[in-house]
Amino acid sequence: MKLKLNVNGKEYDLEIEDRKLLVDVIREDLALKGTHIGCDTTDCGACTVLLDDRPVKSCTVLAAQASGHKVTTLEGLSRSKEMKILQKSFVDNQGLQCGFCTSGMLISSYALLKKNKKPGELEIREALSGNLCRCTGYQGIVKSISEASKEIEKTQEKITEVAR
Ligand code: FES
Ligand code: FES
Structure with missing residues (x-):
């Protein structure tokens, strides 16, 4: 699927598998490695990012669900x-x-x-x-x-x- 994603204030045009998780898009497609994967089972919170200013576990969110929202990773807060x-x-x-x-x-x-x-x-x-x-x-x-x-x-x- 084609997907528009706003991460750290920047708009990305992506082409990904429908089932791809937000954490995998952040790490693999955008190369933002500050977001970690500790479990993949919604337990550890190492993958936490902000979705419209609310903390969410990005391994439990499909990238497609984040489209139209504002995603912020640790890199986006560095300043x-x-x-x-x-x-x-x-x-x-x-x-x-x-x-x-x-x-x-x-x-x-x-x-x-x-x-x-x-x-x-x-x-x-x-x-x-x-x-x-x-x-x-x-x-x-x-x-x-x-x-x-x-x-x-x-x-x-x-x-x-x-x-x-
Ligand atoms: S990787 Fe552990 S909660 Fe997401
Ligand atoms: S898991 Fe090592 S500092 Fe928290």
């Missing part, structure tokens, strides 16, 4: 200030070890902080309930997100001060 702060916080707070789950964790965290600027521990854990990590024990990840939310708030306060 975002919030994502840069999140990435630094994951490094500073031992939010990762092997890093395989990290892109999915970052996407879910980013989506959480967009709708809830000061999430509590339970809200963070709930937002990450679809993302599995086999290495960290989650404490470092939760701390990373919590610290990032404080840092993002500080940055916004500075911007407001400068604008006054």
Whole structure:
């Protein structure tokens, strides 16, 4: 089938098999390897991307279903200030070890902080309930997100001060 797909703000004209999954199009056709495949059974969340700003597991979405929507991968958020702060916080707070789950964790965290600027521990854990990590024990990840939310708030306060 022929398919138009908007990924990271860019329109792609693709010719793919009808049954091709979004994650496979992202990785194989668009060569965006920041989106990982950890299970292929909807369990791990390593393949999480934003679909119209909502986190989804791209191994459970047909590429055809994403047509007409806005798909955002980790690469598409690389210039975002919030994502840069999140990435630094994951490094500073031992939010990762092997890093395989990290892109999915970052996407879910980013989506959480967009709708809830000061999430509590339970809200963070709930937002990450679809993302599995086999290495960290989650404490470092939760701390990373919590610290990032404080840092993002500080940055916004500075911007407001400068604008006054
Ligand atoms: S690869 Fe999609 S949930 Fe694991
Ligand atoms: S850091 Fe290894 S799976 Fe999460």
